[in-house]
Amino acid sequence: MTRIKDPSAAAAAEADLPWLQRYIPLTRRVAADLSRTTLRGRRLGLNVHLDIKMVPVVEALVQAGAQVVVLGCNPHTTRDGVAALMAARGAKVYAWAGMTEAERQEGFRWALSHECEFVSEMGGELLAAVVRDGSTSRQTLRAGMEATGSGILRLQALRLPVPVFNWDGLTLKQGLHNRYLVGLMVWHTFINVTALTLYARRVLVIGYGLVGQGIAEYARLLGARVMVCDIDPVRLVLARQQGGEPVSMREGLARAGVVVTATGCDRVLGADDFPHLADGCILANAGHSNLEIDIPALRRYPTREVRPAIEEVAVEGRTVYLLAKGAMLNLAAGFGDPLDAFDLTSALMLAGIEFMVQHHAAFPAGIHLLPSDVEHRIAVIATGPLSPSQ
Numbered sequence: 001m002t003r004i005k006d007p008s009a010a011a012a013a014e015a016d017l018p019w020l021q022r023y024i025p026l027t028r029r030v031a032a033d034l035s036r037t038t039l040r041g042r043r044l045g046l047n048v049h050l051d052i053k054m055v056p057v058v059e060a061l062v063q064a065g066a067q068v069v070v071l072g073c074n075p076h077t078t079r080d081g082v083a084a085l086m087a088a089r090g091a092k093v094y095a096w097a098g099m100t101e102a103e104r105q106e107g108f109r110w111a112l113s114h115e116c117e118f119v120s121e122m123g124g125e126l127l128a129a130v131v132r133d134g135s136t137s138r139q140t141l142r143a144g145m146e147a148t149g150s151g152i153l154r155l156q157a158l159r160l161p162v163p164v165f166n167w168d169g170l171t172l173k174q175g176l177h178n179r180y181l182v183g184l185m186v187w188h189t190f191i192n193v194t195a196l197t198l199y200a201r202r203v204l205v206i207g208y209g210l211v212g213q214g215i216a217e218y219a220r221l222l223g224a225r226v227m228v229c230d231i232d233p234v235r236l237v238l239a240r241q242q243g244g245e246p247v248s249m250r251e252g253l254a255r256a257g258v259v260v261t262a263t264g265c266d267r268v269l270g271a272d273d274f275p276h277l278a279d280g281c282i283l284a285n286a287g288h289s290n291l292e293i294d295i296p297a298l299r300r301y302p303t304r305e306v307r308p309a310i311e312e313v314a315v316e317g318r319t320v321y322l323l324a325k326g327a328m329l330n331l332a333a334g335f336g337d338p339l340d341a342f343d344l345t346s347a348l349m350l351a352g353i354e355f356m357v358q359h360h361a362a363f364p365a366g367i368h369l370l371p372s373d374v375e376h377r378i379a380v381i382a383t384g385p386l387s388p389s390q
């Protein structure tokens with residue numbers, strides 16, 4: 001049984017679809033070519049951000065005959081209209097905005113009861129739940145796919161009984177999406193939410209992977225002075241090479257007007273760090289976890305909402321501001337990736353799912369980079385006459 005907040009919310013989300021469809025030619029093409037023979041009757045679990053851009057993916061899988069079970073991978077990014085629209089288009093959905101942790105766990109149990117053969121997700125939590133499950137869902141699982149660095153870290157810690165395809169490591173995902181789109185959209189959302197510029201602001205980026213590099217680069221383009229903190233000294237050399245100032249955490253916190261976390265790890269900014277923040281500092285997170293900034297520890301200080309998606313926190317005589325409750329800023333308080341750019345990602349996801357169902361039996365248990373043939377196919381279409389820039 002589907003469990004969503006409001007079935008009637010589907011109509012508003014549906015009104016957005018024609019504009020979206022116009023700008024996702026690659027996804028439409030891959031969707032049209034999906035093999036019904038491969039997908040018909042297959043039980044597929046998706047644990048993804050329930051953003052409008054995921055609707056064509058779900059719809060294509062349903063139309064190809066798959067039985068699609070959907071969870072939202074982050075209650076801060078779930079849109080109730082999108083959950084309702086996916087249900088209206090034939091998926092079974094268990095998700096609503098602002099679910100509690102207990103409700104999320106209930107959602108995982110609900111998904112396990114569907115005994116999915118294949119899982120495609122963002123964050124690795126459904127696969128982890130299946131792997132730890134004592135019931136038949138573990139026996140039924142054939143393969144998985146993971147889209148995020150945080151999810152790959154989570155899955156690496158498990159003894160996986162099936163092959164899991166990492167598509168976060170592909171050039172189209174890392175080199176374009178992670179490196180450029182997140183940075184662009186984090187600052188777009190920052191400006192929308194705060195109504196502030198970055199001119200002459202000191203920005204501290206914590207975590208200088210591709211996501212952090214994109215965030216740093218766009219901050220510089222928008223006039224910020226960028227400091228970088230990373231536990232990996234090699235990444236710090238890279239940051240210096242690219243115009244950033246490597247700093248220790250304490251030094252960065254004392255000087256930064258804006259702090260953005262992008263590490264893929266929990267509590268990188270924790271209780272011991274908060275008293276070192278400069279007065280007026282604005283905190284935001286771009287990493288997958290809602291706990292990169294230790295929100296429960298920050299909430300021990302007096303907190304009040306001062307604008308939508310901005311909370312003011314009184315930390316030992318100073319005032320700091322938290323954006324989007326510490327969830328991924330660009331998704332929780334913005335519209336995530338631009339539609340045309342995300343076309344590559346959603347096309348890749350659909351093609352990857354088809355590959356996983358067709359070829360999983362040829363791979364041993366464990367994590368494998370999704371073979372580059374899949375992204376090559378998408379890249380060939382993308383640079384041909386269907387190019388989104390046409």
Ligand SMILES: NC(=O)c1ccc[n+]([C@@H]2O[C@H](COP(=O)([O-])OP(=O)(O)OC[C@H]3O[C@@H](n4cnc5c(N)ncnc54)[C@H](O)[C@@H]3O)[C@@H](O)[C@H]2O)c1
Nearest residue numbers: 148149150207209210211230231232263264268286287288
């Ligand atoms: N907001 C979005 O839309 C979006 C999109 C893609 C990926 N992500 C997420 O962004 C995060 C980062 O992704 P990535 O591909 O850059 O990862 P990455 O693993 O390449 O880089 C993370 C960096 O953080 C550093 N780090 C880890 N712990 C740290 C600590 N305590 N202090 C300082 N530095 C630390 C690591 O050394 C590494 O250099 C992941 O959680 C990923 O899922 C977000």
